[in-house]
Amino acid sequence: MSPRTKGPGEQIRKLGKQRYQSGRLSYAFAVVVLVGTIVLFSVFGTSFVGMLLLLGGLVGSFYLFCNGQYLIKRAGDAQRGAIAETEVAKLLRPLEHRRWQIEYNLRIKRWGDADIILYSPQGKWYVVDVKSHNGTKVYESGRLRKRYGRNTFDFNEGDLIAKVKGQAIEVKHLKSARWVTALLCFTKGNVDIPSNQVDGVYVVNATDLVNILSHLDK
Helix, strand or coil, X not given: CCCCCCCCCHHHHHHHXXXXXXXXXXXXXXXXXXXXXXXXXXXXXXXXXXXXXXXHHHHHHHHHHHHHHHHHHXXXXXXXXXXXXXXXXXXXXXXXXXXXXXXXXXXXCCCCEEEEEEECCCXXXXXXXXXXXCCEEEEECCEEEEXXXXXXXXXXXXXXXXXXHXXXXXXXXXXXXXXXXXXXXXXXXXXXXXXHEECCEEEEEHHHHHHHHHXXXX
């Protein structure tokens, strides 16, 4: 296995900073456009050109403001993801002491970064996708969902099971492995799924991750 070149959460933390900076820049442009629109409107007044500039400027400023809000929110999501990956990395330290090899943030073609790749002393490969969603994770109507009280909701990211299965296939080719076992690991909430397994993917709480990996490696 290639040496670990990235720390846990490093890539997503970097992405979060980029999103935050882009969001701040979008806010700044929104202010510039708004001020420029007011200045131009004061020059052209209520003429056709003036009204056209006013409408275009307000729409442009509003769009930039909303884009800034979106990027700042996504930056917060990335920061929470980085914290979650760091928490899981701490939980995995006992495996490192038992000669497991661990790699973080492996770049793959189609599915972004694979959060954690593990290679066990038994020669088995695992890929872990770390999530920080609240709620109880359930498998309902043919898909993974999160439950709050009596209500269940889909994940905004789409089909998390398909995503981590795709990561496992990519890692299998990259590492020339016979098989890669896929796991979804949640740092928050509970998991209410029989045998913690959905379509070949293990869905687990972070606190159970080491025990499940150890069991799978027997």
